[in-house]
Amino acid sequence: MRRKNHHDGPKNKRDMETESPIEGSSSEEWEAEQFEQLVGRHLKQWDDSVTPEIPSIQSLEQLAGDQRDRLRGRLWRDLLLFWVVSGMILSGLVLLVQRDLKLFIIVQVVVLMAACLFVVSPVVRREGRGKWTN
Amino acid sequence: MVTTERRMDDETTMKQAVRGDDRALAILLRDNYSLLYRYMLKVTMNKAMAEDLVQETMLKAIERIGTFQLRSKFSTWLISIGTRLYMDEMRKKERERRWRNAEQAMQSIRFDAAMRQDEWPEALDALGEMPYEIRVPILLKYYYGYAYEEIAKWLDIPIGTVKSRLHNGLKHLRKELSQ
Numbered sequence: 364m365r366r367k368n369h370h371d372g373p374k375n376k377r378d379m380e381t382e383s384p385i386e387g388s389s390s391e392e393w394e395a396e397q398f399e400q401l402v403g404r405h406l407k408q409w410d411d412s413v414t415p416e417i418p419s420i421q422s423l424e425q426l427a428g429d430q431r432d433r434l435r436g437r438l439w440r441d442l443l444l445f446w447v448v449s450g451m452i453l454s455g456l457v458l459l460v461q462r463d464l465k466l467f468i469i470v471q472v473v474v475l476m477a478a479c480l481f482v483v484s485p486v487v488r489r490e491g492r493g494k495w496t497n
Numbered sequence: 498m499v500t501t502e503r504r505m506d507d508e509t510t511m512k513q514a515v516r517g518d519d520r521a522l523a524i525l526l527r528d529n530y531s532l533l534y535r536y537m538l539k540v541t542m543n544k545a546m547a548e549d550l551v552q553e554t555m556l557k558a559i560e561r562i563g564t565f566q567l568r569s570k571f572s573t574w575l576i577s578i579g580t581r582l583y584m585d586e587m588r589k590k591e592r593e594r595r596w597r598n599a600e601q602a603m604q605s606i607r608f609d610a611a612m613r614q615d616e617w618p619e620a621l622d623a624l625g626e627m628p629y630e631i632r633v634p635i636l637l638k639y640y641y642g643y644a645y646e647e648i649a650k651w652l653d654i655p656i657g658t659v660k661s662r663l664h665n666g667l668k669h670l671r672k673e674l675s676q
Binding site: 395398399401402403405409410412417418420424426427428430431 | 519520522523524526527530531534535538539553556559560611613615618620621623624635636637639640663664666670671674
């Protein structure tokens with residue numbers, strides 16, 4: 364999958380020590396060439412010598428199926444947890460309305476403000492922005 | 498002609514995998530296994546960590562295959578997931594401590610090379626000794642040929658930072674290897 368590959372060995376020490384002569388895209392090419400001279404061919408040789416044990420299609424299919432089952436299970440567990448917690452919160456709020464309306468309004472305002480802050484916070488907006496969708 | 502057919506096959510397999518076909522996904526994972534393993538090994542310079550990350554990448558790919566939009570090659574998608582997982586792991590202090598014994602990991606890789614009667618060049622030692630924040634962009638740019646924009650997105654850093662890390666990293670390599 365390598366897109367670029369030049370395999371010239373290191374020419375000599377003086378070549379390695381020279382600084383980038385030009386700016387812009389030529390400098391980029393020069394740096395790529397330097398990389399090839401310094402490490403590129405060694406990496407290629409190492410790459411070729413590494414032969415991982417590739418799992419069979421059956422075992423990967425099994426892995427995919429198991430992982431999907433696990434995720435489905437996790438989703439149901441989360442949904443159940445969501446309904447239980449929601450039920451508890453709603454019951455608490457109903458009790459609060461019946462006992463003290465003023466306190467209920469204060470709680471609602473505080474929760475609304477916290478929710479707004481959470482939604483506009485840059486951390487939330489940045490998180491997961493097209494992270495796994497290439 | 499053969500290449501075009503192959504590309505169409507790959508595309509069909511990718512579409513099937515995105516639709517939830519486990520067999521198609523298994524084929525894609527198998528076809529890209531070596532590439533992913535070799536990439537993770539070069540990036541981590543640690544066999545045990547590379548194996549862990551390959552497994553985590555595959556699980557993440559299975560989990561997220563529905564969001565894959567076929568805009569890039571499947572291998573590129575896997576590499577982006579693997580890179581993000583590695584950077585996240587390294588950022589977590591506790592995990593970093595766990596993998597701190599980098600020298601031991603390098604020795605294990607050198608030992609494997611010696612068992613295969615391969616020479617272990619100084620250049621790879623120099624690459625292994627670099628901080629991971631510099632080694633990763635160097636490999637992605639100069640060995641795999643990815644664009645600055647892709648690398649910046651995967652590492653979650655500005656393009657200017659990618660460029661300066663590449664420049665400084667290369668300068669460091671030159672200095673180390675000329676001594």
